[in-house]
Amino acid sequence: MSTGTGRRPPLGGLDGRTLLVLACFVPLFLFFAAVWVVPIVFALWMSFFENPTTAAEFVGLDNYVELLTTPRFWEFLWTSVVYAVGSTVLSLLVGLGLALAVNRRIRGRLGLRTMMIFPYLLPTLIVIFLWTFLLDQNVGVLNQFLVEYGVVDEPIAFFSSLQWAMPSVIVASVWKYGSFAFFIILARLQAIDDDLYERARVEGATTWQMFRDITLPNLRSAILIILLVRGIWMFNKFDIIWLSTRGGPIEATTTLPIYVYRLTFSSVAFGRATALAGIMFALLAATAVVYFYVFQPSKEVNV
Amino acid sequence: MATIHLEELRKVFSVGGTDHVAVDGISLEIPDGSFTTIVGPSGCGKTTTLRMLAGLETPTSGRIRFDDRDVTDLRPQERNVAMVFQSIALYPHMTVRENIGYALKIDGVPKADRDEKIEEAAETLQITDQLEKMPSELSGGQQQRVALGSAFVQDPDALLLDEPMSDLDAKLKAELRVEVQRLHKELDTTVVYVTHDQTEAMTMSDHVVLLNEGRLEQFAPPTELFDRPTSAYAARFIGTPATNVFEAAVESGESGPVVKGQGTTVRLPTGALADRVGETVSLGVRPQYVTLDGGDHGLDVTVEVVEPLGTESVVHCRTADGTPFDVVTSDLAGVDPGETVRAGFDTEHVYLFDAGGETVAFGTDLREPEESP
Numbered sequence: 001m002s003t004g005t006g007r008r009p010p011l012g013g014l015d016g017r018t019l020l021v022l023a024c025f026v027p028l029f030l031f032f033a034a035v036w037v038v039p040i041v042f043a044l045w046m047s048f049f050e051n052p053t054t055a056a057e058f059v060g061l062d063n064y065v066e067l068l069t070t071p072r073f074w075e076f077l078w079t080s081v082v083y084a085v086g087s088t089v090l091s092l093l094v095g096l097g098l099a100l101a102v103n104r105r106i107r108g109r110l111g112l113r114t115m116m117i118f119p120y121l122l123p124t125l126i127v128i129f130l131w132t133f134l135l136d137q138n139v140g141v142l143n144q145f146l147v148e149y150g151v152v153d154e155p156i157a158f159f160s161s162l163q164w165a166m167p168s169v170i171v172a173s174v175w176k177y178g179s180f181a182f183f184i185i186l187a188r189l190q191a192i193d194d195d196l197y198e199r200a201r202v203e204g205a206t207t208w209q210m211f212r213d214i215t216l217p218n219l220r221s222a223i224l225i226i227l228l229v230r231g232i233w234m235f236n237k238f239d240i241i242w243l244s245t246r247g248g249p250i251e252a253t254t255t256l257p258i259y260v261y262r263l264t265f266s267s268v269a270f271g272r273a274t275a276l277a278g279i280m281f282a283l284l285a286a287t288a289v290v291y292f293y294v295f296q297p298s299k300e301v302n303v
Numbered sequence: 304m305a306t307i308h309l310e311e312l313r314k315v316f317s318v319g320g321t322d323h324v325a326v327d328g329i330s331l332e333i334p335d336g337s338f339t340t341i342v343g344p345s346g347c348g349k350t351t352t353l354r355m356l357a358g359l360e361t362p363t364s365g366r367i368r369f370d371d372r373d374v375t376d377l378r379p380q381e382r383n384v385a386m387v388f389q390s391i392a393l394y395p396h397m398t399v400r401e402n403i404g405y406a407l408k409i410d411g412v413p414k415a416d417r418d419e420k421i422e423e424a425a426e427t428l429q430i431t432d433q434l435e436k437m438p439s440e441l442s443g444g445q446q447q448r449v450a451l452g453s454a455f456v457q458d459p460d461a462l463l464l465d466e467p468m469s470d471l472d473a474k475l476k477a478e479l480r481v482e483v484q485r486l487h488k489e490l491d492t493t494v495v496y497v498t499h500d501q502t503e504a505m506t507m508s509d510h511v512v513l514l515n516e517g518r519l520e521q522f523a524p525p526t527e528l529f530d531r532p533t534s535a536y537a538a539r540f541i542g543t544p545a546t547n548v549f550e551a552a553v554e555s556g557e558s559g560p561v562v563k564g565q566g567t568t569v570r571l572p573t574g575a576l577a578d579r580v581g582e583t584v585s586l587g588v589r590p591q592y593v594t595l596d597g598g599d600h601g602l603d604v605t606v607e608v609v610e611p612l613g614t615e616s617v618v619h620c621r622t623a624d625g626t627p628f629d630v631v632t633s634d635l636a637g638v639d640p641g642e643t644v645r646a647g648f649d650t651e652h653v654y655l656f657d658a659g660g661e662t663v664a665f666g667t668d669l670r671e672p673e674e675s676p
Contacts, residue, residue, distance in 0.1 A: 195392035201379040202357050202386045203406035203457070213405070217396040 047275035063275035080255040084235040087173040095181025103189040120179040128243040131172040165252045181226045188222040305369040305460040307333040312365035325351040327517035340496045342504040343514035349497045385454035386463040393438035400434045403452040424452040444475045464496045535660040544629040551586045553579045565602045587654035590629040598647025604628045
């Protein structure tokens, strides 16, 4: 900076640049504080109280202890893991398969690519209407086929049988969220240099060897990110399960978010509900840390 | 090792309903163990030809044989060729060692044998210190050596190189040219090398395939291509600066036909070109064979630009009617832009092309039978 006659910085020591940064940063900080930090801290604060909204009584970690010692918590945690892992892994496989197909020069790939965005754009409510209709016991298309071709004798109540409720919810979720994996993987596939495949062919590699040695290593970071992000989202997923089964039948699809909801609005146990949310947060944070430590998804292939 | 036979090889690409002929009926025989360069300007079909040899493109018609084995319809995996791509195409997620050894790994060669071959190749190419590095850590020249190394370990029937040096600087090019030739000797295999750079073609190869818009223009050793080009196109493409070509006409003189153009007259030996009297032809002469004041024939040219190259200079001139005319000379006395000088040349260095660009006579064949004083 030139000295000499230099203008005196306004506001005692703050130059225009700092002011500009502050002017941009402060409103943003206030906004996030209002919509993020305050509610989170408030929720955590509530989790240490009995009846925090009415006759608040400090109970320390009692809410946490009570939850962790209930067998149902562990059942719901297991259900959550089954749902999160099942829907994430399946949507990854579906997305990967379709992306590989679309990435080849097949007929109608542009149409397929366009169609893939629709499930993701459709409101969850519509998706659930669609799937409850498809899988309906009385008028559902799938049941009609199954009965007609003699696969089953009686129509199956997919969303309301203990055995089929979870698979049905997972299928509906995969249908909606498979396109997420599809688009990320397709973008990555298109970034792989075609010459690598040509070189591998000249070197004698089979299609499978090319997939294993070129495609997969290049997709590694994309796949790891999809697993982590989608996994966290599915672990926290509420709407698709609530709208299709409300956690039933007999709690067969009650995941932790559904349990939080029921604690809050059915049992009006805000203390335990917020404590459960805190536990979920801790679990996901721990998973994410371990995940990044073990897999290092940011270790990109240098292209 | 294999002799590569191309028979009426043709490749047509259909883009949006219009056909584009990339390679138009090439027949030739690339000798076993030779270093053959396919050269030509962009879009002449040289890379397409190479890709058909590799099996990456299927010919529209025609056959390719390696010795007696017809490989036309074989997939790249089923041909024993190695290829170095223009983009180098190293696997970015593998170390240099894994890159060089990938073809061997695919072949199921045990690790110990693999490592032995990789290290031998690395030593030949002087990249032993780079073996555990990733390709992105290497310089362009080193990456090129790795690509050559992975071709080296495969012991191929044919080594195909697609403009491997187009992205390198001049010094590195000169270095790798030597490297590639050494590799050729060591491998003892047939090398087919594609380039648009005629210097590379001239300096490295046993045979040069010159293509022109998908057609074979000339297939000959470099010296023959330089001394006896079969067309004006070949004469102008090979050699820098390009051969001077100007229009002339065959006329009948006192003692047989003569070629007249740009104010100069080339007398022909008795009987030569008698059937072409009255035709328009082109006269070609290489700038290296043009001298300032001297030679059997001469024409007045105006100097435009002088490019010094060290020991000699290229003098860019124009004839009276504006045709460019270059002279390579080491004597620049009196040669200044704007000056008119006399460019002379001898009959033996002249090429005569017909109206279609085909060579009809070489100067060496046109020398006067008796040099009368």
